[in-house]
Amino acid sequence: MAEAGTALVGHVGRKRMRFALTDAAGQVRRDSVRSFTADTTVSISGAIMDFLRDARPDAPPRRSAFAVAGLPRGETVSITRGRWYVSRSGLRGMLGHAPLILNDFEAEAWAFHGADVRAEERFAGDEPSLRRAGTYCVLGMTSGLGVSVLSRDAAGAVRVLATEAGHGGFIAVSEELARLAAEIFPGRYPVVAEDLLSAPGLVRLYETLARRRGTAPRWTSAEDITRAMAADPLAGEACTWLCRAFWSYAGQLTIIYGAWDGVIVTGGVAAALRPLLRLAEMAPLFAGSGKYARLLASVPRVYAALDDGELAGAAEALRHLG
Known part of the structure; x- marks a missing residue:
């Protein structure tokens, strides 16, 4: 597991993007969450600069991760059915480090892994526990269809498969x-x-x-x-x-x-x-x-x-x- 600490995290969707800082334990600081819409924001880099200027972290974040509504492969990642794109080299040059870029539903699976899942509706069977060894599928119907797979082995090692x-x-x-x-x-x-x-x-x-x-x-x-x-x-x-x-x-x-x-x-x-x-x-x-x-x-x-x-x-x- 990587060392936890204050970091910048973001989500770049089709119509809006959100950013936040993490605390020393690596958890999202809810009071730091800010949103930017496609109507008012031209670029991801510009939104990040505005966010950091408003959030005023004690020091520039030395680590970052961004969940994107798209396939995170290659130097430039296009947002599906959106006008934004994510440039790895651009972010690296601006932030001073290489960011982690992952698919948004890959991020959803990691979130369910990190939280105690409380089912709001049971369709069949018992409530699944993602803290037990097994393989689980996370499906989301939104403006698109997100699919990811989370698996945990008997030793507790966790892997998330981002799919399209x-x-x-x-x-x-x-x-x-x-x-x-x-x-x-x-x-x-x-x-x-x-x-x-x-x-x-x-x-x-x-x-x-x-x-x-x-x-x-x-x-x-x-x-x-x-x-x-x-x-x-x-x-x-x-x-x-x-x-x-x-x-x-x-x-x-x-x-x-x-x-x-x-x-x-x-x-x-x-x-x-x-x-x-x-x-x-x-x-x-x-x-x-x-x-x-x-x-x-x-x-x-x-x-x-x-x-x-x-x-x-x-x-x-x-x-x-x-």
């Missing part, structure tokens, strides 16, 4: 789901999982169902659709189909990554859909009908959320890897 499974092909476990995905994305092979299992995907799904009924869509955002799902039958149908598709893909990812010890669901869209995600009809979609259906049915599945998870995860990763 959200950009993999959607795997349907029923003919109805396959047909619906093809209708939403005609001529696209494969249908990218994130394009369906996300806030924009919910809007596309809702619009497709409206066309089926020959009615004009009433709602234009995922937030409006989820708020209306209990009162508006079409919104409720769209949200239900999204949950079916989500559990369908989640079950397949559990097999692929061997995450038999637990699936942790998080993210704003998933939070809004919790009443539907827990419906009894969803369990068979997660388990499927293949060789491991019985084992999948026993996998613990919960919803959990952490305040400033990406920042906490960047700090935790820095303690282990930085």
Whole structure:
């Protein structure tokens, strides 16, 4: 484990970025968290300079970690569907050290490792303990689909696998789901999982169902659709189909990554859909009908959320890897 100490941590998302300082134990100082939006911030380096000028640390941080909404490979990391980019050499020149750069859902997994997870919703099985040896999948439905895997061996060593499974092909476990995905994305092979299992995907799904009924869509955002799902039958149908598709893909990812010890669901869209995600009809979609259906049915599945998870995860990763 790397030496803990005061450091700079950040999260660069599609529409906003946040920064914070850590304390001497390597934990995020909540009083130091500051946010910057795409409407007012031109560059990451400029936001960092503004943050440090406002935070006034006793000394320039000698270590840093940044969780980014993108694939952290190469010299320059582009933010997915955003206008920002992260330059490793630029940050190194400005900060005087090489920063740790990790995927935002890699950071989420590190955050769950570093915290006592308290499930806000149990979908199946007991509450998973990430402090026990095992392999766990962290899935988040937001403006995209985040997927990471955390494993702990019997000796207590922890590893986090950052994946881009959200950009993999959607795997349907029923003919109805396959047909619906093809209708939403005609001529696209494969249908990218994130394009369906996300806030924009919910809007596309809702619009497709409206066309089926020959009615004009009433709602234009995922937030409006989820708020209306209990009162508006079409919104409720769209949200239900999204949950079916989500559990369908989640079950397949559990097999692929061997995450038999637990699936942790998080993210704003998933939070809004919790009443539907827990419906009894969803369990068979997660388990499927293949060789491991019985084992999948026993996998613990919960919803959990952490305040400033990406920042906490960047700090935790820095303690282990930085």
